[in-house]
Amino acid sequence: MKSKTLRLYAFAYLAFLYVPVLVLPVFSFNNSQFIAFPLSGFTTRWYGALAADSVLRHALSNSLTVGIVTALLSTMLGLAAARAVTRYRLRGAGAALGFISLPLFIPDIVLGLSLLMLLGAVGLPLSLAAVVLGHLLVCVPFALTVLIARFEGFDKNLEEASADLGEDGWMTFWRITFPLMLPGITASLLLTFITSFDEFLVAYFLSGTEATLPIYIWGQLRFPERLPMVLALGAIILAVSVALVIAAEYIRNLGVKKPMVGA
Amino acid sequence: MSFLSIANVSKSFSGPPVVNDVRLEVARGEFFALLGPSGCGKTTLLRMIAGFETPDSGTIAIDGEAMNAVPPNLRPTNMVFQSYAIFPHLNVFDNIAYGLRKLKLPKDQLRARVEAILATVRLDGLGGRAADQLSGGQRQRVALARALVRESKILLLDEPLGALDKRLREAMQVELRAIQRKVGITFLLVTHDQEEALSLSDRVAVMHQGRILQVADPRTLYERPSCREVAGFIGEMNFFHATLREIAGETATVNAGILGILTLPAVNLAPGMKIDDHILLAIRPEHVRFAASGVAGDVAASTFLGERSHFHVKVAGRSEPVFVSGSAPPAGAVHLEFTPEKLIGLPSDS
Numbered sequence: 001m002k003s004k005t006l007r008l009y010a011f012a013y014l015a016f017l018y019v020p021v022l023v024l025p026v027f028s029f030n031n032s033q034f035i036a037f038p039l040s041g042f043t044t045r046w047y048g049a050l051a052a053d054s055v056l057r058h059a060l061s062n063s064l065t066v067g068i069v070t071a072l073l074s075t076m077l078g079l080a081a082a083r084a085v086t087r088y089r090l091r092g093a094g095a096a097l098g099f100i101s102l103p104l105f106i107p108d109i110v111l112g113l114s115l116l117m118l119l120g121a122v123g124l125p126l127s128l129a130a131v132v133l134g135h136l137l138v139c140v141p142f143a144l145t146v147l148i149a150r151f152e153g154f155d156k157n158l159e160e161a162s163a164d165l166g167e168d169g170w171m172t173f174w175r176i177t178f179p180l181m182l183p184g185i186t187a188s189l190l191l192t193f194i195t196s197f198d199e200f201l202v203a204y205f206l207s208g209t210e211a212t213l214p215i216y217i218w219g220q221l222r223f224p225e226r227l228p229m230v231l232a233l234g235a236i237i238l239a240v241s242v243a244l245v246i247a248a249e250y251i252r253n254l255g256v257k258k259p260m261v262g263a
Numbered sequence: 264m265s266f267l268s269i270a271n272v273s274k275s276f277s278g279p280p281v282v283n284d285v286r287l288e289v290a291r292g293e294f295f296a297l298l299g300p301s302g303c304g305k306t307t308l309l310r311m312i313a314g315f316e317t318p319d320s321g322t323i324a325i326d327g328e329a330m331n332a333v334p335p336n337l338r339p340t341n342m343v344f345q346s347y348a349i350f351p352h353l354n355v356f357d358n359i360a361y362g363l364r365k366l367k368l369p370k371d372q373l374r375a376r377v378e379a380i381l382a383t384v385r386l387d388g389l390g391g392r393a394a395d396q397l398s399g400g401q402r403q404r405v406a407l408a409r410a411l412v413r414e415s416k417i418l419l420l421d422e423p424l425g426a427l428d429k430r431l432r433e434a435m436q437v438e439l440r441a442i443q444r445k446v447g448i449t450f451l452l453v454t455h456d457q458e459e460a461l462s463l464s465d466r467v468a469v470m471h472q473g474r475i476l477q478v479a480d481p482r483t484l485y486e487r488p489s490c491r492e493v494a495g496f497i498g499e500m501n502f503f504h505a506t507l508r509e510i511a512g513e514t515a516t517v518n519a520g521i522l523g524i525l526t527l528p529a530v531n532l533a534p535g536m537k538i539d540d541h542i543l544l545a546i547r548p549e550h551v552r553f554a555a556s557g558v559a560g561d562v563a564a565s566t567f568l569g570e571r572s573h574f575h576v577k578v579a580g581r582s583e584p585v586f587v588s589g590s591a592p593p594a595g596a597v598h599l600e601f602t603p604e605k606l607i608g609l610p611s612d613s
Contacts, residue, residue: 157348165362
């Protein structure tokens with residue numbers, strides 16, 4: 001009896017989570033301008049319209065650039081910080097970690113607004129570079145969380161053994177730390193990329209005239225006739241995001257369960 | 264003369280010193296053990312020799328060269344870690360060849376060298392084995408081979424047999440000793456296992472609370488410990504409070520309270536003892552016998568150990584039992600006799 005209620009609840013909850021999301025792909029294949037049931041037939045023309053839109057391609061390339069640069073930078077910064085926190089007895093490490101993670105809890109609109117004012121105050125132009133800076137604030141905590149967890153499951157003696165066997169810090173990093181951290185690094189790259197790629201508010205404040213994909217989509221919503229095309233775009237982003245998250249989790253677990261991949 | 268020289272080395276991490284003014288000289292080719300309970304500072308001392316920790320004061324020199332400012336990767340030492348620290352992403356061959364990269368050996372020479380060391384540790388043919396497919400004993404051998412293959416001046420071993428089961432541990436002890444004889448490198452072993460230290464080493468340093476209490480060969484350590492801590496840590500020992508009464512020629516006479524007046528060779532007294540000094544009389548259980556007359560007591564408990572048994576004998580006027588090692592005692596009340604030449608006089612704690 002009790003388990004039946006619980007099961008019902010679980011189904012209801014999952015439906016609540018995923019039905020709205022599934023509306024996107026469903027209507028993106030619907031042969032009608034209007035988002036309403038009943039569906040009026042299958043078409044791929046909205047996807048075709050996407051491919052033909054040069055403004056969209058530009059926004060997509062902006063988003064990819066920002067996402068990739070943000071992912072690389074935040075993972076590098078996260079790697080350095082995670083190693084410092086887990087390897088050395090540092091005074092104030094806990095406080096530093098707290099402050100690094102704080103942007104996660106600051107509303108993006110506050111973050112975007114304050115960065116906008118700061119850039120104005122120091123006279124820096126609004127640009128994709130400014131968006132990257134803003135995204136770093138949001139992404140470094142993610143990178144740090146993933147990488148610290150990985151470093152904690154990593155025997156510190158391995159790096160010492162490498163030094164003992166004659167390698168300096170740099171070679172130890174490339175021969176031991178990097179290969180063993182690779183699953184964590186990959187997971188961090190994917191997560192920070194997605195976070196940056198999907199981010200709207202900070203990008204909206206800081207991007208100036210260069211729209212990223214979310215900003216482009218936001219702009220399209222003013223034109224009802226373009227809505228199905230936006231749905232098609234949303235469906236693609238959804239599919240790619242899900243694939244990336246699954247890949248990131250898979251790679252991360254791969255490393256956790258089987259940290260000893262023989263050469 | 265001395266190969267590894269540790270002079271007045273101290274180290275503390277927030278708190279009392281972990282290593283306290285340690286002086287130690289180890290000879291070339293020696294198998295030397297640092298023995299002590301956990302937390303005595305032996306591993307910290309080893310890590311300072313390897314370069315992973317920096318002494319607060321004092322100097323460490325190897326083969327006449329001061330090591331204090333030399334980073335671990337440039338020191339002529341190699342270490343077998345307690346966790347073995349086998350690189351999980353490399354196979355056995357690549358683990359062992361790891362430290363040979365800088366030599367830039369031609370491929371066939373590299374292979375020959377790795378295979379030779381694999382044979383030494385009896386892992387022939389296992390070069391292609393992945394790190395996670397090794398048993399505990401095999402991991403231990405890979406760690407040993409990886410450290411030995413570099414032919415450094417000193418091999419440091421941090422509780423290398425601690426993770427192995429008893430039978431494997433005993434087999435590896437014999438092998439470790441044989442390998443050391445074969446390669447002739449100075450071995451410095453850290454262990455809390457007194458049996459391991461005594462059976463493997465040429466000399467042993469007993470450490471306690473950051474200090475070295477005694478450095479001696481295993482037999483001396485067992486037969487002539489320099490203080491109560493050493494005597495108690497290595498094997499079992501009976502202690503009696505006594506007062507030194509007389510030293511006449513080669514014989515010393517002591518008043519040992521409930522044991523009465525006893526004589527022992529004067530050389531068995533710790534140096535610097537004077538008449539009327541309060542001393543600690545010590546004797547191993549195997550040097551106490553059941554006899555027809557002597558100190559009276561009752562057997563309170565016994566442990567059967569196979570070829571001999573261990574008895575706890577209650578003696579009037581003493582709270583601790585006297586430990587006796589031997590064959591079955593006569594029934595009922597017993598009398599204890601002490602082999603005089605095996606009695607030793609240690610400085611009293613107080």
